[in-house]
Structure formats: C-alpha cells, structure tokens
Amino acid sequence: MLRSLTRTAMAARSRMTNAVSAPAAKAYYSTALRSVVVPVGRKTTNMAFNSIRSFSTETTSTDQDANEEKVIGESKKKTFQAETRKLLDIVTHSLYSEKEVFVRELVSNASDALEKLRHSQLTDSKLDSGKPLEIHISVDEAKNTFTIQDFGIGMSEEEAISNLGTIARSGSKAFLENLKEEGNAGTTKDKIIGQFGVGFYSAFMVGSEIKVYTRSAQPGSKGYCWTSDGSGSYEIAEAENVAVGTKIVITLRDDCKDFAKEGTIEKIIKKYSNFVDYPVLLNNKKINAVQPLWTKDKNEITEQDHIQFYRYVAGAWDNPQFKLVYKTDSPLAISSLLYVPQRHMEILGMQREEPGVSLYSRKVMIQAKSKALLPEWLRFVKGVVDCEDLPLNVSRELLQDQSLSKLRQVLTGRIVKWLESESKSDPKAYNAFFEEFGNFIKEGVCTETESNRVNVAKLLRYESSAGASGEVFSLKEYVDRMKEGQENIYYTCVPKRQFAEESPYFEEFKNKGIEVLFLYDTTDEFVVNNLRQVGEHKLVSIDAADIQDKVLETPSTKEKESSETEKLSEEEAKLEAENIADWFRQTLGMQVRKVDVSKRQMSYPAVVTEHDSPAVRKMMAMMSGAAKAGENSMPPTPTSLEINVKHPIIKKVWSVKNQDPEFAKQIAEQIYDNALIAAGVLDDPRSMLKRLNTIMEASLSASATSKTKGTVMESKKIEVVEGEKV
Known part of the structure; x- marks a missing residue:
C-alpha cells in the first residue's frame, strides 16, 4: 500500500x-x-x-x-531639481500634522484616477482597465509594507515622469482644466479631489522606499516602475505584468510599523475616506460601507438611512429627534446633513460635550469634529458639512482665508431657522427638546453677536403667569399677549413657580393682570441681561426700582384707602411717611443705601430693590474665593428698601419706637431681613435666629399677659395706634 x-x-x-x-x-x-x-x-x-x-x-x-510586476527595461535615473528636493523635504517633515493622513492622500489620488477613467470612457470606449472600479489596499506585517492599487486611468512613462517627478504638479487639476476648456466638466469637477500635486509625496513621511507600478488605460500601453527613497532622485524603467492603473508599494520605516497593521489602516480609512465614491477594499474586505447621504436628494433618504447615518457620525445608539438636509450654492457650495440627538452628555454634570460636526470637502474629511465650523453653543449638533469650494491649504487641513468664518455664519443662521421651524411644526416636540437642550440655547444668547442674538432668542421658552405649571411660551407669544399700552416685558428670576407666585414683587402685576415670565435657572439672569430687549420692548425685572410703564400707573380696582389716610390730609400723610422712612434709614444704618416710601400696591411691609441677584452674588463669591468650604459668604451689598407705610406691622413698629427702641430696632431689622429673603439675596438666614427668638419670646410674653389682664402687649406697655382693632 x-x-x-x-x-x-x-x-x-x-x-x-x-x-x-x-x-x-x-x-x-x-x-x-x-x-x-x-x-x-x-x-x-x-x-x-x-x-x-x-x-x-x-x-x-x-x-x-x-x-508579479517585474522590471524588464533599463532603469533611467533622474534627479529631482534643487527646488523640488527642498519641497520634498518640507512635504515629508513639515507639511502634514499627522502621518496617518498619507492614507487619505493616496486613497484620494486613487479615487481621482478611477473617476478620470470613468469620465474618459464616456467619449472613448476603448479605454478599459479590465477590472472593476475599486481601490485595493493590502498590508503585510511580515514584510512591513503598505500597498494601494487602483484600476483607473494609469500613466504613461511621460506622465509618470511629469506627475511623480515634479512636486506641486497636479494631474487632477490639469485634467479638470482640460475639461473646462472643452466645456465638458459636468459633475466630474465635484468628484475630483486632488488640487495641489503633493498628496503622493505624503507617502515619504512613512516610507523608506516607494515603488509605483503604473500602466496607462490607452490600448497598447506599456507598464512602468517608478522607484525612489525620497533622498533626491528616482528611477523609472519598463516593467511587465503591470495592470492598467496604479499600484504603490511602500516599504515602511521602522518607526511607522503600525501602518502595516490591518486594524490601524481600517480606522484611518473610516476616519478620512469612508465616503469616497468608489469601494475601498482592505485585504479583500470592503471598508467604506456607509453611503455619503448628504449627496442625495432629501426625498431619497429613508428614515432608516437617517438613523444609521446619525449613529455612525455621532457614535450613538439613540435616534435623532430632529434632522436637517441642507444644500445651497450661494454664497458657498454646501451640502450638509445635521442631527439633534435625544440627550446630551453635559446633563447631570457629566463631561463637556465635544463638537459633533465634521468638515468634508468632496467627501474627504478635512477636520473631524471641527471646533471652528459652528459656534460653541451648537456643540450638541451632530453631522457632516461638505463644502466643495473651500480654499484649502496645501495639506488640506486648514483654510487659506476667511471662508470658514463665512461658512460658520451661514450654517449658524440656517440651524437657528431650522430649530425655529421645528418649534412651529411640532411645539410639543420642540418644548421637550428645549427642556433638554435649553441651556445651550441660553448660552447662544449670551455669546452670539448682537445681530444674531435676537434670532437665537426666538428659540427661548419660559413659563409665565399666563399659563399653568409646565406650560412654556416664546418671547413672541408674550409680546403678542401684552396689554394695550404695555411698554416692557416683565420677568422674575426664582428657583420655582411657588416662589414667584408668592413674591411681594409679583402681587401688583397679578392684581393688574400683567403677565410675568418665570425664569427658574441661574443662567436666565445672564440671558436677559445680554438680550436686554425684544424689538422695542425692554426686559424688566419686577423687582426693579422705579419701573416706568403706563399699565402700572393705572390704579388697581382692588386698591382701597385705609381709614387713617382718609382722616389725615395728604400733606400730613406724606410727612408721616417720610418720617417713618427716615427712622428706618437711621435704624438700619449702613445696611441700606436708602429707604423710600413704596409706590407699589402690595400687602407686604417692605421690599428691597437695587440688589445684586443670587446668581451674581454666587459668581462674585466664587471669584473672590469666599465660596470655599470653611469660609464665610460674601458680605451683603447695601440695598434700597421700600416700605409700605400702610401695612399694620410698619404702623405698629412706628408706634412702639419711643416706648421700646431696642425692640422696635429688632423688628425693623427683621423686616429688612424678611425683605432680603423675599428677594432671594440673604445668603445665611442663621444670622437672624437670635433676633427671631427674642421677638417670639416677647410676643409670647405679651400674649400670656393679654390673657390674664385683657390688654394687648401690656407687658411691653405698647400703645395701640388709633383706629387699630385688637
């Protein structure tokens, strides 16, 4: 066997x-x-x-x-010109910021070669590579090589010498110029990527030796091998077994061995060249499976297409809540596909959101998650912007002039209009968006230029006294509902709705039916301070002093004159009110700037005005270091006090000031602290606990005495103001 x-x-x-x-x-x-x-x-x-x-x-x-390709002819050694050698050194060592971009440049060149062949075949059917229009890349860790091959237009010997032996001569640019002269550029101009003729030389950043096998698609063409180590010369010779197109074999430097790893190259292709027009195969596996949806008509893109593309560009697993397909030819040729996600990473104090829109030019990535493409407040937007006519620099990493600023301006305006349109088409969905992303919009109002600020403000939403809890309105809706003759838009900054409705400042507005916006976030105060007005209407806080508005000058129907005022003449009442205000001023001392008789219609004894807001005080404390643990808070800034001389507490403290000055002083200080609490600017209420205990003790003692002797506060021997019922 x-x-x-x-x-x-x-x-x-x-x-x-x-x-x-x-x-x-x-x-x-x-x-x-x-x-x-x-x-x-x-x-x-x-x-x-x-x-x-x-x-x-x-x-x-x-x-x-x-x-395999084999050199069969005599090698012709040629030397780069002195200027070319200098440029080659610059390209190799200084032009590109990252070595990995050589993959992008070579894939772009291969794509251009395939596009040239495709276009040329429209007029010359004899041109054919005999292979599919694909880009093949292979890496070999054992041999430490990177190989890229296309079956495109290829090169003759003269073209190889001209295109490869001369830096900054772009065969693609010359091809487009010829088409333009013939009036036959068509859509090909949008698909050709190369412009500067330096992309090929990026291979010398990673390669110690580069071999280029090329053969023109013209029938009967011979194959050639171009070889150089980048030191200043190259060789070219006839070769056999060369396929139509171009094959580049790079022997990698020792410090660039990572580029012989399949995983490394796959990531680079997906980062820079995932959307080129032709299939890119890495070791016989197709890499660029995602379609450049922004090049399609919006009616051709399905909902599932949007979901898959959004998840790809955003690196997310949710579905987008808003999507925008935006194309324009003026002032720049722009094709974009933008999305708003369901959630953002900054919620609950997580890390700051990174910019989410990448800049492309002719489907090749120029800047990943570009920080300059959109203003920072729009960092929650995800997607792709492709601008065909951007004046890029030679490395295609930067722009040569102010076009990016123009592009940023156009995109920002369009996104604002997009969100405004969404708010009108589906208010419920937009309100849910604003609840999640409202702080970004508010940041935009604070940081945008004055001309853009008004448009961004259209996206704001707030609760108001005209609606129920949880119901929000735009500033335009507020303006449309304003009372006849009303001059200002009124708001109040409070932590929650209950505080607003119980505020002494709100009472008069409620009685007169004047709508007030309720602003709950600390950032809202900075928003209104930056916005200042909407159209001709100023934004005014209801706790501002000396508010000038015709609708507030009209007496309320609920307003009634007290019995004391009826008995006193107007001059006497005014004099007494001024005396009360003067006594408060002297009693409170440096705590207040001034004390005035309030013109507000309110049921509270006093309010403070001209005070720093809680948000401002918090910021000042942080800047001064007073907010650190273990340190005292910022000392209160003196405010203006407005007293309601018709209120029973004011009348009674005025009555006891002579009989018990110390007790009256404690009451006056407590009235002032209560007003600070109502305004939300008393940092630490513990400072008044001792005084409160003293006042309660006196009140309880007076109450016990009144039960035994039948008189009010007899233990303090306080006279009751005439007309008061006890």
Whole structure:
C-alpha cells in the first residue's frame, strides 16, 4: 500500500509538472488528494499528502511570481531639481500634522484616477482597465509594507515622469482644466479631489522606499516602475505584468510599523475616506460601507438611512429627534446633513460635550469634529458639512482665508431657522427638546453677536403667569399677549413657580393682570441681561426700582384707602411717611443705601430693590474665593428698601419706637431681613435666629399677659395706634 501511495504521489508530481497551466495543476492536485484517502496508517498517508502539497506550494508560488510586476527595461535615473528636493523635504517633515493622513492622500489620488477613467470612457470606449472600479489596499506585517492599487486611468512613462517627478504638479487639476476648456466638466469637477500635486509625496513621511507600478488605460500601453527613497532622485524603467492603473508599494520605516497593521489602516480609512465614491477594499474586505447621504436628494433618504447615518457620525445608539438636509450654492457650495440627538452628555454634570460636526470637502474629511465650523453653543449638533469650494491649504487641513468664518455664519443662521421651524411644526416636540437642550440655547444668547442674538432668542421658552405649571411660551407669544399700552416685558428670576407666585414683587402685576415670565435657572439672569430687549420692548425685572410703564400707573380696582389716610390730609400723610422712612434709614444704618416710601400696591411691609441677584452674588463669591468650604459668604451689598407705610406691622413698629427702641430696632431689622429673603439675596438666614427668638419670646410674653389682664402687649406697655382693632 505504501508503494502504491508513493507511486500515486510521484504520478501527481509528474502530471502537475507537465500541466500546461497552474490552474490545471491545481485541479489535478485536488484529484490526487482525493485518490489517496485510504484506510492505511496516518503516518503513511501524511507522507503522500505532504509530497503532493509541497509540489503544489512550489507551483502556486511559481505562479504568483509569474504574475508579479517585474522590471524588464533599463532603469533611467533622474534627479529631482534643487527646488523640488527642498519641497520634498518640507512635504515629508513639515507639511502634514499627522502621518496617518498619507492614507487619505493616496486613497484620494486613487479615487481621482478611477473617476478620470470613468469620465474618459464616456467619449472613448476603448479605454478599459479590465477590472472593476475599486481601490485595493493590502498590508503585510511580515514584510512591513503598505500597498494601494487602483484600476483607473494609469500613466504613461511621460506622465509618470511629469506627475511623480515634479512636486506641486497636479494631474487632477490639469485634467479638470482640460475639461473646462472643452466645456465638458459636468459633475466630474465635484468628484475630483486632488488640487495641489503633493498628496503622493505624503507617502515619504512613512516610507523608506516607494515603488509605483503604473500602466496607462490607452490600448497598447506599456507598464512602468517608478522607484525612489525620497533622498533626491528616482528611477523609472519598463516593467511587465503591470495592470492598467496604479499600484504603490511602500516599504515602511521602522518607526511607522503600525501602518502595516490591518486594524490601524481600517480606522484611518473610516476616519478620512469612508465616503469616497468608489469601494475601498482592505485585504479583500470592503471598508467604506456607509453611503455619503448628504449627496442625495432629501426625498431619497429613508428614515432608516437617517438613523444609521446619525449613529455612525455621532457614535450613538439613540435616534435623532430632529434632522436637517441642507444644500445651497450661494454664497458657498454646501451640502450638509445635521442631527439633534435625544440627550446630551453635559446633563447631570457629566463631561463637556465635544463638537459633533465634521468638515468634508468632496467627501474627504478635512477636520473631524471641527471646533471652528459652528459656534460653541451648537456643540450638541451632530453631522457632516461638505463644502466643495473651500480654499484649502496645501495639506488640506486648514483654510487659506476667511471662508470658514463665512461658512460658520451661514450654517449658524440656517440651524437657528431650522430649530425655529421645528418649534412651529411640532411645539410639543420642540418644548421637550428645549427642556433638554435649553441651556445651550441660553448660552447662544449670551455669546452670539448682537445681530444674531435676537434670532437665537426666538428659540427661548419660559413659563409665565399666563399659563399653568409646565406650560412654556416664546418671547413672541408674550409680546403678542401684552396689554394695550404695555411698554416692557416683565420677568422674575426664582428657583420655582411657588416662589414667584408668592413674591411681594409679583402681587401688583397679578392684581393688574400683567403677565410675568418665570425664569427658574441661574443662567436666565445672564440671558436677559445680554438680550436686554425684544424689538422695542425692554426686559424688566419686577423687582426693579422705579419701573416706568403706563399699565402700572393705572390704579388697581382692588386698591382701597385705609381709614387713617382718609382722616389725615395728604400733606400730613406724606410727612408721616417720610418720617417713618427716615427712622428706618437711621435704624438700619449702613445696611441700606436708602429707604423710600413704596409706590407699589402690595400687602407686604417692605421690599428691597437695587440688589445684586443670587446668581451674581454666587459668581462674585466664587471669584473672590469666599465660596470655599470653611469660609464665610460674601458680605451683603447695601440695598434700597421700600416700605409700605400702610401695612399694620410698619404702623405698629412706628408706634412702639419711643416706648421700646431696642425692640422696635429688632423688628425693623427683621423686616429688612424678611425683605432680603423675599428677594432671594440673604445668603445665611442663621444670622437672624437670635433676633427671631427674642421677638417670639416677647410676643409670647405679651400674649400670656393679654390673657390674664385683657390688654394687648401690656407687658411691653405698647400703645395701640388709633383706629387699630385688637
């Protein structure tokens, strides 16, 4: 049996040797393997198998070698010109910020070559590479090589010398210029990427030697091999077995071995070249599977397409809540696809959101998650912007002039209009968006230029006294509902609605039916301070002093004169009010700037005005370092106090000031602190606990005495103001 197997193996070798072609040998190899599968010892069988396989390997290797490109002509050595050598050194060491961009540049060149062939075939059917319009990339860690091949237009010897031997000569640019002269550019101009003729030389950043095999698509063209180590010269020679198109083989430097790893190259392709027009295969696996949806008509894009593309560009798993397909030819040629996600990363104090829109030019990425493309407040927007006519610099990483500023301005205005349109088409969905992303919009109002600020303000939404809790309105809706003759838009900054409705400042507005916006976030105060007005209407806080508005000058129907005022003449009442205000001023001292008789219609004894807001005080404390743990808070800034001389507490403290000055002083201080609390500017209420205990003790003592003796506060011997009922 062993002899039989040996004879079979030898016969297989003989027939494979005499086979007219490698495929025929391989076919017989398979037949031979099947013929020796017999139930004999494993060792014997393996010997036969190995004999056949070893020859098959030799034959396959020989077949592969036969198909490899080989130099057959005399090598012509040429030297780069002195200026070219300098430029080559700049390209190799200084032009590009990252070495990985050589993949982007070579893929872009390959895409251009395929596009040139495709376009040329429209007028010359004889042009053909015989291969699909694809870009093939292979890496070999063992050989430390990176290879890229296209089956495009290819080059003749003259073209190789001209295009590869001269830096800054762009074959793609020359191709477009010829098409333009012929009036036949069509859509090809939008698909050609190369402009400067330096992209190929980026390969010298990572390669110690570069070989270029190329053959023109013109019938009967010969193949050539161009070789250089980037030191200042190159060689070119005729070669055989060269496919139509261009194949670049890079022997990588020792410090660039990562570019021989499949995983590394796949990431780079997906980062920069995922949307080129032609398939990119890496080690026979297609990489660029995502379509550049922004190039399609919006009616051709399905909802599922949007979801998949959004998840790709945003690196997310949710679905977008808003989407925008925006294209324009003026003032710049822009194609964009933008999304608003469901949530953002800054919620609950998580890390700051990174910009989410990448800048492309002709489907090749220029800036990933560009910080300059949109203002920072729009960092929650995700997507892609492709601008075909951006004046890029040579490295295609930066812009040469102010076009990015113009692009930023156009995009910002369009996004604001987009969100405004969404708010009108589906108010409920937009209000849910604003609840999640409102702080970004408020940041935009605070940071945008004055001309843009008004438009961004249209996106704001607030609760108001005209609606129920949770119901929000735009500033335009407020203006449309304003009372006839009302001059200002009124607001109040409070932590929650209950505080607003119980505020002494709100009371008069409520009685007169004047709508007030309720602003709950600390950032809202900075928003209104930056916005200042909407159209002709100023934004005014209801706790502002000396509010000038005709609607507030009209007496309320609920307003009634007290019995004391009826008995006193107007002059006497005014004099007494001024005396009360003067006593408060002297009693409170440096705590207040001034004390005035309030003109507000309110049921509270006093309010403060001209005070720093809680948000401002908090910021000042942080800036001064007073907000650090273990340190006292900022000392209260003196405010203006407005007293309601008609209020019973004011009348009674005025009555007791002579009988018990110390007790009256404590009451006056407590009235002032209560007003600070109502305004939300008393940092630490613990400071008044001792005083409150004293006042309560006196009140309880007076109450006990009144029960035993039948008089009010007899223990303090306080006279009751005439007219007061006890």
